Amino acid sequence: MTSLQTPPLSAEQAAPDSRALRLVRILLPIVVLAAGIALWELVVRLNNIPPYVLPAPVAVFRTLIADWPVLSQSLATTLVTTFEGFVAAAIGGVALALLFNQSKWLEYSLFPYAVILQVTPVIAIAPLLLIYLPQQTAVVVCAWIVGFFPVLSNTTLGLNSVDRNLAGLFQLYGASRMQTLRYLKLPSALPFMLGGLRIAGGLSLIGAVVAEIAAGSAGAGSGLAYRIAESGYRLNIPRMFAALLLLSAAGIVIYGLLALTSHLVLRRWHESALGKEN
Amino acid sequence: MAEPAASSESYSGMAGLAVSLRGVTKVYDNGVNALGPLDLDVRKGELVSLLGPSGCGKSTALRLIAGLNAPTSGSVRVSRGVGQSRAGRSIGFVFQEPTLMPWASVRENVRLPLKLSHAPAAEANARVGDALIQAGLAEFAEAYPRELSGGMKMRVSLARALVTDPDILLMDEPFAALDEITRFRLNNDLLSLWRNLRKTVIFVTHSVFESVYLSQRVVVMTPRPGRLSAEIRIDAPERGEEFRTSAEYAAYCREVSHALAPLQSGQPGS
Numbered sequence: 001m002t003s004l005q006t007p008p009l010s011a012e013q014a015a016p017d018s019r020a021l022r023l024v025r026i027l028l029p030i031v032v033l034a035a036g037i038a039l040w041e042l043v044v045r046l047n048n049i050p051p052y053v054l055p056a057p058v059a060v061f062r063t064l065i066a067d068w069p070v071l072s073q074s075l076a077t078t079l080v081t082t083f084e085g086f087v088a089a090a091i092g093g094v095a096l097a098l099l100f101n102q103s104k105w106l107e108y109s110l111f112p113y114a115v116i117l118q119v120t121p122v123i124a125i126a127p128l129l130l131i132y133l134p135q136q137t138a139v140v141v142c143a144w145i146v147g148f149f150p151v152l153s154n155t156t157l158g159l160n161s162v163d164r165n166l167a168g169l170f171q172l173y174g175a176s177r178m179q180t181l182r183y184l185k186l187p188s189a190l191p192f193m194l195g196g197l198r199i200a201g202g203l204s205l206i207g208a209v210v211a212e213i214a215a216g217s218a219g220a221g222s223g224l225a226y227r228i229a230e231s232g233y234r235l236n237i238p239r240m241f242a243a244l245l246l247l248s249a250a251g252i253v254i255y256g257l258l259a260l261t262s263h264l265v266l267r268r269w270h271e272s273a274l275g276k277e278n
Numbered sequence: 279m280a281e282p283a284a285s286s287e288s289y290s291g292m293a294g295l296a297v298s299l300r301g302v303t304k305v306y307d308n309g310v311n312a313l314g315p316l317d318l319d320v321r322k323g324e325l326v327s328l329l330g331p332s333g334c335g336k337s338t339a340l341r342l343i344a345g346l347n348a349p350t351s352g353s354v355r356v357s358r359g360v361g362q363s364r365a366g367r368s369i370g371f372v373f374q375e376p377t378l379m380p381w382a383s384v385r386e387n388v389r390l391p392l393k394l395s396h397a398p399a400a401e402a403n404a405r406v407g408d409a410l411i412q413a414g415l416a417e418f419a420e421a422y423p424r425e426l427s428g429g430m431k432m433r434v435s436l437a438r439a440l441v442t443d444p445d446i447l448l449m450d451e452p453f454a455a456l457d458e459i460t461r462f463r464l465n466n467d468l469l470s471l472w473r474n475l476r477k478t479v480i481f482v483t484h485s486v487f488e489s490v491y492l493s494q495r496v497v498v499m500t501p502r503p504g505r506l507s508a509e510i511r512i513d514a515p516e517r518g519e520e521f522r523t524s525a526e527y528a529a530y531c532r533e534v535s536h537a538l539a540p541l542q543s544g545q546p547g548s
Contacts, residue, residue: 165377168346172371173394173442183393187381269380269422 055238063238064245071227071239075246078208078223081136082254085143086204090197092144093151100152101159101185102177118149122207126214135215139223142211147200154196158189191270194262201254209247224250295357296322296446296478297343302352303503304338311503312338315352318497318506322357322445325472325479327489327496329534335504336482337374340448343480344371356446370439374451376431378423378438385410385419388438395442405441412471413437429460433467440471446478454484462522465491469517486538490530491522498537508537 037057043049044056051059064071096114100107122145129138162185170180212225224243231239266272303314313335320326328336341347342354356369378387388409392402410416413433423431432452439447449468453461469492472479483489489496490512498508512530514521521527 163377165373165375166379168341168344169371169373169377169390170394171346172344172369173391175394179394183390184379187379190381269424 052235052237055241059238060241060245064242067239067242071224071242071246074222074224074227074243075250078205078212078225078247079250081139081208081212081223082143082205082250084140085147085207086201088140088144089147089151089200089204093148093196093200094155094193096148096152097155097159097189098181100156101181114149114152117145122146123210123214126211129211130215139208139211139215142214143204143207146207146210147204150199150203151193151196154192154199155189158192159185161192162188191262191266191272194258194265198255198258198262201258202251205247205251205254294322295355296320296324297357297480298353298355299339299343300353300355302339302342302349302354304335304342304347305350313342313349313504316499316505320478320480322478323476324495325481325493327493328480328482328499329484329486329489329496329538330499330504330507331501331538332484334499334501336484336499337450339499339504340371340450340480340482343446344369344448346371368442368445370442370444370447372432372435372439372447372449372452374454376423376428376435378431378434380423383420383422384415384426384434387423387434388415388441390438391442405443409437409441412440427460428456429464432456432464436464436468436471440475444477446480449479449481451482451484453488461488466518468492486531486534490527490534491517496534498534510534510537 041056041058044054049056055063096110100111122142125145126138126142129141132138133141166184166188167180170184175183208223209225212223213229215226216229224247227243228240228247231237231243262272297318297320299316299318301315301317303316304312306312316335316339318339328339330336338347342349343356345354345356379390382390385406389402389406392405397405407416410419413436415430415433415437418426418430423434426434435452453464456464465488468479468481471477481489481492483492493512496510496512497506498510499505500507510530510533514526514530
């Protein structure tokens with residue numbers, strides 16, 4: 001009965017509420033993060049847990065600053081690998097999708113292998129690649145393998161999602177293949193392609209990390225994942241956490257940049273980039 | 279495969295005819311017998327409505343005339359304007375949906391047919407500008423389709439169909455999704471356009487009132503497969519709000535409705 005007495009929200013109340021809601025949505029995760037870190041610090045201090053079992057957040061930050069010369073270099077290495085893998089995945093994925101779209105024969109012949117490459121866990125492929133390829137190349141190839149499939153499948157989906165009437169219109173006006181591709185198919189596929197790239201960004205980082213871990217102590221690699229593995233062997237747990245923190249931050253920044261790019265490209269016309277009010 | 283009886287040709291000498299269909303049928307790949315056999319002649323400069331229940335093949339007939347689909351059998355002949363190499367360019371098509379490119383501005387949408395035919399930039403700019411003014415869209419040229427109302431989007435679609443100055447305008451239930459007020463206004467716009475430009479217009483609709491208001495001739499079609507059921511000539515020189523409220527208009531509407539009625543009751547409950 002009590003729930004029935006709650007007055008419904010009126011339109012006047014809704015407007016300031018939505019602004020407050022946005023603030024809450026930004027603030028709440030920050031509050032949770034702060035509370036989590038405080039709790040973590042507290043638990044470590046109260047129980048006197050040694051840093052090689054669980055380092056306190058303050059210790060992790062201190063390590064991050066103290067080891068910055070080493071860690072920043074590793075971060076740069078991992079980011080370069082991720083970037084190379086991502087660019088290769090973007091170009092490869094879009095190019096393959098375009099080829100498949102132009103030739104059904106090619107699609108039927110090659111698509112199953114793209115799927116096989118995707119469903120085989122990259123962590124299992126990485127050691128093999130490391131045998132046959134120079135380490136740096138193998139790491140980039142790993143990043144490419146996991147990154148290119150979402151670009152390929154999303155772009156393919158986009159190229160096939162062309163408005164049928166618009167396609168009819170292009171046919172009516174005698175559009176050439178190139179014109180149809182350039183003025184109709186590519187713009188139609190763009191939102192899908194950008195969605196694929198957003199996934200590929202994060203996956204490229206994962207691919208790079210997996211390959212670095214697989215390369216492990218065998219190689220001369222110095223990426224962040226290598227630092228984590230190395231610190232593990234040395235029981236330098238605070239540095240493991242610090243490296244993990246950097247990896248996670250890198251992932252967030254990559255996702256944010258790609259989401260921003262997508263928004264900027266699509267904001268004038270695509271539903272996904274429009275406010276709810278429009 | 280069926281014998282290659284289908285032909286889709288363009289003849290320049292069709293003695294005053296813009297479009298001529300002879301024994302045209304269309305069976306889709308999924309076995310649906312959508313049309314015909316249908317015989318239909320449309321004179322140059324005529325405004326004809328194809329009227330019938332949904333699924334009677336009106337849209338199919340229009341797509342065959344446009345050359346978007348090939349007939350299963352029979353011949354589709356479309357007169358070709360002088361100096362025009364491709365039939366496509368002498369035909370404008372307006373779909374039920376505005377069918378605009380959401381990523382392009384109104385101006386770019388209207389420019390599309392010219393861009394596809396590699397028209398010189400200066401000429402294209404002039405034509406696009408004229409088409410926008412004619413459609414009352416000049417101040418919305420840089421807007422994106424999503425920023426426009428349904429009626430405005432349809433105007434853009436119409437401007438795009440007219441920008442190539444086609445001889446034949448094919449319209450597939452273009453105003454069906456619009457509210458009545460907007461539809462009345464666009465009906466009047468279409469009529470004044472037709473009076474000024476004297477294009478051949480084939481207008482598909484399922485509205486008795488719209489077909490009578492607009493056309494010189496209403497062609498009533500049977501349910502699937504669509505055939506010609508009745509033809510009613512609308513002899514009213516003046517069209518406008520006067521005509522829409524006249525007894526003459528009401529009488530024509532009644533006549534067309536009667537032609538349509540037996541088809542409705544006899545329709546199988548597919």
